[in-house]
Amino acid sequence: MTGRTAEPEVIWARPERAGRGPKPAYSRTDIVAVAVRIADADGIDAVSMRRIAAELGCGTMSLYNYVPRKEDLYELMVDAVSGEYEFPGEPSGDWRADMTAIAHQGRAIMYRHPWLARVMTTAYGFSPNALRFLEWCLGCLTPLDIPAGLKMQLIAMVNGTVMLTVANEQAMAERARGLPWSEEEEQAVRGAYLAGQVATGRYPHLAGLLAEAPAPVDADEIFAMGIARLLDSFAPPVTAA
Amino acid sequence: MTGRTAEPEVIWARPERAGRGPKPAYSRTDIVAVAVRIADADGIDAVSMRRIAAELGCGTMSLYNYVPRKEDLYELMVDAVSGEYEFPGEPSGDWRADMTAIAHQGRAIMYRHPWLARVMTTAYGFSPNALRFLEWCLGCLTPLDIPAGLKMQLIAMVNGTVMLTVANEQAMAERARGLPWSEEEEQAVRGAYLAGQVATGRYPHLAGLLAEAPAPVDADEIFAMGIARLLDSFAPPVTAA
DNA sequence: TCCTAGTTACGTACGCCGTACGTAGTGGGG
DNA sequence: CCCCACTACGTACGGCGTACGTAACTAGGA
Incomplete structure (x- = not known):
């Protein structure tokens, strides 16, 4: 009904997982923890989706099932620490x-x-x-x-x-x-x-x-x-x- | 004599131009002015070497004759304003x-x-x-x-x-x-x-x-x-x- | 005066980035 | 049971900073 253009959302309101599909292999917490570790070690600019995925041992695009946008990842990191x-x-x-x-x-x-x-x-x-x-x-x-x-x-x-x-x-x-x-x-x-x-x-x-x-x-x-x-x-x- | 690895330098100490070659077509001031205009209009993330060069009407890599690194451009912008x-x-x-x-x-x-x-x-x-x-x-x-x-x-x-x-x-x-x-x-x-x-x-x-x-x-x-x-x-x- | 060396301009290319999109497989609710 | 939402993820696109090589040009030293 409304246009299919993107709906605004806040990362904190987005539920971590739904009930239907297969069990997620990771959690938002895991991803953020890895991101924080990378940032601590090599600086914030070293935090890239590819790097996180590599350290986590999964495909890059899989991360987008947990974190819709990179900027949301930053918010999650700040909240975590x-x-x-x-x-x-x-x-x-x-x-x-x-x-x-x-x-x-x-x-x-x-x-x-x-x-x-x-x-x-x-x-x-x-x-x-x-x-x-x-x-x-x-x-x-x-x-x-x-x-x-x-x-x-x-x-x-x-x-x-x-x-x-x-x-x-x-x-x-x-x-x-x-x-x-x-x-x-x-x-x-x-x-x-x-x-x-x-x-x-x-x-x-x-x-x-x-x-x-x-x-x-x-x-x-x-x-x-x-x-x-x-x-x-x-x-x-x-x-x- | 010293290794040919990069020598540290501060942008403010680097002379704008040397005396030998052809006259530079632009000036550091021109470039920074364009960068500031872009940032004012479209945000700092819109400031890229390619965009500046395009608005200035020159090749992207020519800018590096005036500004050694992107980060120096930021310093120049801050100084300008x-x-x-x-x-x-x-x-x-x-x-x-x-x-x-x-x-x-x-x-x-x-x-x-x-x-x-x-x-x-x-x-x-x-x-x-x-x-x-x-x-x-x-x-x-x-x-x-x-x-x-x-x-x-x-x-x-x-x-x-x-x-x-x-x-x-x-x-x-x-x-x-x-x-x-x-x-x-x-x-x-x-x-x-x-x-x-x-x-x-x-x-x-x-x-x-x-x-x-x-x-x-x-x-x-x-x-x-x-x-x-x-x-x-x-x-x-x-x-x- | 001419030559040469340093400088300018800039095209090409490399390795990153975020992420849109399509496909395949999986497992819980109706 | 079966359907479909959801997961995982490979590929690809457009953008980024910038290293490097080449050609044109001009000021200083011979």
Whole structure:
């Protein structure tokens, strides 16, 4: 009746299997697990339908019985690793501590899966584990008396800051993958260019900044302080009673 | 003497043309301009060497005389649109106002070039216009008395927040491009799934949030307040004299 | 001045990619 | 029991980035 043009669908609403035909040899979970393993090992660009099928030992096109489109696979991957968040039974009552813990967990997950930060910016929706995550965060924020919209903003900002921080740290390493020279060489050449530019005197402030503070800083500490500052910006610590 | 394996290089250090052969028919600027036009019109995925060459009216492989690798093209594109920042002669002396203006300019640029937010996360380095941007920001922050490292963090956070906000707003629209159904249909189906999940009662906090505050909020205002909050977190406004 | 070497333009080709489509076989519901 | 939805999967198409080879061209050194 309706045109036979494709109907929209969400991967989460699609049932994994129907009851009629032969038993599927694999499961969506298997496929996603292989995809995650490949991405962890060789980068997200190494994840191709052919490669997954090869590692799984099946024909390439068989995968399309489980995953309608490649982009859905990305969503499934993000959801799968989002399941690595571990939440205790109940929020502690200290929303600041809870959110800080969430941020650190998120950071750890993104270190385990260096492709996650990049993919999340594209393939992020209301997947089951995203709902679970959101529900937990909202639970943690119950003691905080601000409008609901602001809470969502806070969650988004914390999440986003984690993503940005890690993405920034990993950008060089990810880019180096597949380049015909090493990451160190790349960094050296880029550093030399930067030094040359600064030496021209066209960037006095930048020169001053590079001259000052060549101290190697601790990434963990910077991260922790950034998150703390962010949380403070939503509810400044009370100064007097 | 050294192995003939590829030497690392930065696109910004590579001279545009040498003196020996015939005059190049195009320029790096031409190529990047075409690439930006294509990306603006049809999305970043539509930017291919073949398409650029076709629109430029030359052979595909000729482009490689100007741009050594596709990834460098992305860097050139980001640098090109980064040149759209317009800075007055001198910072105003009010670092908060200056940074706010920068954030709004950045947002406007990312609206003009919907592909920018996504590409920046991958292809961002110390390009000429990035240095110009950084130098200007540091100039604006001169009145702010915090360590140099913190200033860099502030700039990164402001930039990142702009990116995140815009990327979030654009994610759905970008994803809809190339899908066999419309963005509205997609949104409707996803919304229905979300509603169905919430209706199960498994997400009480989320349900409460959705029930409350169905008021359509103003994106501009949210953005402005987010930036203000962020700036405050680096230097809380003084409350007394 | 002429020669030569470096540069430009670009056609061809290779090995990837996502995925549309057709075919064959299988096993549960009417 | 039998039909048909569903599984598995081979083939093929159009696109991608880009390595490589060739021909034309021109600026610098002899």
